[in-house]
Structures are given as structure tokens and as C-alpha cells.
Amino acid sequence: MNIPDELRYSSDHEWISRDGNTVTIGITDYAQDSLGDVVFVELPEVGQDLAASDTFTEVESTKSVSDIYAPVSGTISEANPALEDQPELLNTDPYGEGWICRIEMSDPSQYDALLDAAAYRDLTEG
Amino acid sequence: MTARQSPLVAQHRALDAQFVDFGGWEMPISYPTGTIAEHMACRTSATAFDVSHLGSIRVEGDDAFARLQSTLTNDLGKVSPGRAQYTHLLDADDGSVRDDIIVWWHPRADDEPDVFDVMPNASNTERVVDALGGVDSTASRAVIAVQGPDARAIVATVFPEAGAVGRFRVAHCTWESTPCTVGGTGYTGEPGLEIAVPADAAGPLWDALMVAGITPAGLGARDTLRLEAGLPLHGHELGPGITPLQAGLNWVVAWDKPSFVGRDAAVAERERGVTRHLVGIATEGRRPAREGSVVRVDGDDVGVVSSGNFSPVLGHGIAMAFVPPEIGIGRPVTVDVRGKELDGSVVEMPFVPK
Numbered sequence: 001m002n003i004p005d006e007l008r009y010s011s012d013h014e015w016i017s018r019d020g021n022t023v024t025i026g027i028t029d030y031a032q033d034s035l036g037d038v039v040f041v042e043l044p045e046v047g048q049d050l051a052a053s054d055t056f057t058e059v060e061s062t063k064s065v066s067d068i069y070a071p072v073s074g075t076i077s078e079a080n081p082a083l084e085d086q087p088e089l090l091n092t093d094p095y096g097e098g099w100i101c102r103i104e105m106s107d108p109s110q111y112d113a114l115l116d117a118a119a120y121r122d123l124t125e126g
Numbered sequence: 127m128t129a130r131q132s133p134l135v136a137q138h139r140a141l142d143a144q145f146v147d148f149g150g151w152e153m154p155i156s157y158p159t160g161t162i163a164e165h166m167a168c169r170t171s172a173t174a175f176d177v178s179h180l181g182s183i184r185v186e187g188d189d190a191f192a193r194l195q196s197t198l199t200n201d202l203g204k205v206s207p208g209r210a211q212y213t214h215l216l217d218a219d220d221g222s223v224r225d226d227i228i229v230w231w232h233p234r235a236d237d238e239p240d241v242f243d244v245m246p247n248a249s250n251t252e253r254v255v256d257a258l259g260g261v262d263s264t265a266s267r268a269v270i271a272v273q274g275p276d277a278r279a280i281v282a283t284v285f286p287e288a289g290a291v292g293r294f295r296v297a298h299c300t301w302e303s304t305p306c307t308v309g310g311t312g313y314t315g316e317p318g319l320e321i322a323v324p325a326d327a328a329g330p331l332w333d334a335l336m337v338a339g340i341t342p343a344g345l346g347a348r349d350t351l352r353l354e355a356g357l358p359l360h361g362h363e364l365g366p367g368i369t370p371l372q373a374g375l376n377w378v379v380a381w382d383k384p385s386f387v388g389r390d391a392a393v394a395e396r397e398r399g400v401t402r403h404l405v406g407i408a409t410e411g412r413r414p415a416r417e418g419s420v421v422r423v424d425g426d427d428v429g430v431v432s433s434g435n436f437s438p439v440l441g442h443g444i445a446m447a448f449v450p451p452e453i454g455i456g457r458p459v460t461v462d463v464r465g466k467e468l469d470g471s472v473v474e475m476p477f478v479p480k
Contacts (some may be wrong), residue, residue: 033144036160036161036346037160037162037346039436040414040436042413060412060413060414062161062349062350062436063155063161063346088162091160
């Protein structure tokens, strides 16, 4: 299972990449593998305010539907438009082209509390 | 209870399959290629499914024909040895479908007794044994379903006798000195074969089919394929409280047969008319309706989705639902998927024409 060292992770199997006060999020390789083929991603609404651990969108696979949780509090600043026609990017490139959205953090200290790669690896192998 | 395993479990592990519990069996749901690629391989070439979880009940002897004919809904007299038939076992009291079944009638010489392999859904095997008698021989064999437009041609390269078995035919075929039973049956809407092979020879046969270029496919693809083909799944479109007439399967009932289990209830429903029927719904966009989604017409709740998913061939959501009989082809509907209303309409099934 691919778990890049430079990313942070949530226990809901999302990855978080930070650039200043903005984070980019997506689902992990482990999550896409368990979901199976993704057929629909509900694009998050830009401008929506989120509290950490809110569910704010859904991913549908041929097997089931899965909620996406806010790993940090903040405001959605961008959603990945490519997912509208190519939701399978979550399977083929979960850490790259398959990013879901960007969030402008309201409390950057929440980022520091996220799991690092080693802790996330323990979680998935535990 | 520990899940039962197929004789092919080592093959699936070697192919890095993901497993799911289905009807008490641990079976592959997909392989690393993924459900959609497996689905498309079945529509365009050929895939192999391990369907060893289906039951096999051997019913034989002088009274075998009479037992099946007086219990199950379809008219076995319309077929003959060497043929397969789809049929139902009904509840004696309310006529609902306790199981949907494929019967393989083994070929035989005129002076030999009848041999049937009755193949129920995995979790219904016991109730079918109770209704028909016979011997549960499920553990003795694997069943490999090879399905797709190229299925027969590719099977013929490794198992020529099997490749020659026609649609809804049943034949005894020998693969490298192993006796198999092969039916021209399946559950995908594609041409294909189902090969019952003794458990100890199943692995080598599966491996040979893989080498011949057949794509392995799991229960995930089997489900999206049967949905596109408009085929019912027991527990969804058939089951407690659901009759053959409601599911649109009146052709499975031989109404002129003097007796079968549940006949009185079935005839009574036919006379008074059904209160709901199964329809296909095509929805706009990729988001699929799911089992339990409410169907509305002009804002009123009229029915519930029994199965729904994304159609890989059509590129949008498709679903089956039970709705009142006056709601027919072409009627605009909406489907409530966890609070989101999808626009759709009632369409002909199969969703994907043959």
C-alpha cells in the first residue's frame, strides 16, 4: 500500500497536504482499494464552511457509498473539476490527479494533530 | 459460522482477489483490474466467474421428473434430457418466490433413468433440498461460469467439447480425462457456459482458462452485469412477499400445469391482478440509486428501488424498482438517493440490449 512520507493522514483514510494555510485533501490508496471502482464523486461546494470531522461530500463506488469527512476546520476554496467526468482518478492516482478539494484552514493547529505516515501505516496494518 | 470456501480459493489468492462474504461463502468480489474493467471484458470478450457458491442438488431416479414437475413452477415437459431450464420454487401459502433455480437435465440414453442437477442460490440450498429431496453435492465440485461474446471460442481452445455446448444445452464433457458437466447457461446477458468440474480438477482447469486469455471477474461485475441485463437477484427482485408475476416473470410459471407448490396463491394473484410490478429506471448522471431508494411520480412516493448501480456500458445510473402496475415505460420519475433527487424515467429492460 502506497503511503507517501510527506503527507499527513486522518483515521478516516484521507490524506492531507499543506501549503501555507491551505490544505489539499483526497482519499488514500488504502481507501480507494477498499472502495473499489469509484463511479461518482459529489463535487464539494466552494465556499462551504466546515468543522473538523463534518461529513461534507460522498464518493460512490460499484460496491457502496462512502462519506468524506473534513480533516480540519475551514472553508472549501476549490474542488477538483476533473472528478465530474473522471471519478476513476481516485483509483488511478489517489495522491495526485484524484485530489478532491482544497480547504482554507481556520485553525492550523489541527493540521499538527493529524497522523504522520508512520502512524497511518500502523493504523492500516493494525 | 466460518464462511465456506470455493475449491478455487488458492487461484483467487494467487490472482490477488478481494473477497466478500456472500450467502455464507467467502468469494472474490473483484480482482486488481477492478469491477468496471471486468464488466467491460465480459461485454467485449470473455470473463470467468467462480460460481461454486451456487448449490448443486442431485435429484435422480424413476420419480425424479415427477418430483420436480409437481414442485417447481416451470413445465419440465417443455424440455428434455440434455437441456437446462430456469424455474421457481414458490411458498405454498402466499406464492412468493422462495428460490429461483436453474435445472440441468443431464443427457441420457432412452433406457437410462433421469438425472437432474438443481442449482439454487447459495443461501437457499437447504430449503430446496427440503422441498425436492435429493443429495447436496455442492462440496464435490466447482462451477466456473465463462461468459462473453468470445466465451465459447476461447473455451474451445482448451476444452473443445465444452466450447461446442449450445445455449441452454447440458452436456457431459471430458477435460484431460476429468468428467465435467457443462451447461450453456449464465447470468450476465452474454452468451456463455457454466462448467461443473470435480473439486480436485478445478484449479488446473481455471488456470488453463486464464492462460487462454480469459479475464477473471468477481461478484461485483457479476452484479453490475446482471443488472444491465435486467436479471433478478433473489433477496432483491425475488424473495419473501415477491411473486413471479410482480417480478414480471409470468413466463416462468406453467399456468396450465395441474399442480406445483404455491399454485393456488399464484392463480389467485393472476385473477385479481398484481398490486405492484418490477420496472427498470434509467437515471440521469453517474450517481447511482441504491436498494431502498424511494421512487416518486409527481412528488408522491410510489415505490422502492430493489437494486441500483452505475451502468458501465451506458455511463449513467440504472435501477430496478417495484411500483404500481399503472406506472409503465416512459413515465418520468424521480429517485431519492439519501436526500438528493435524481431525475429518471421508466425504461425497457434489459437496459443494455443484446
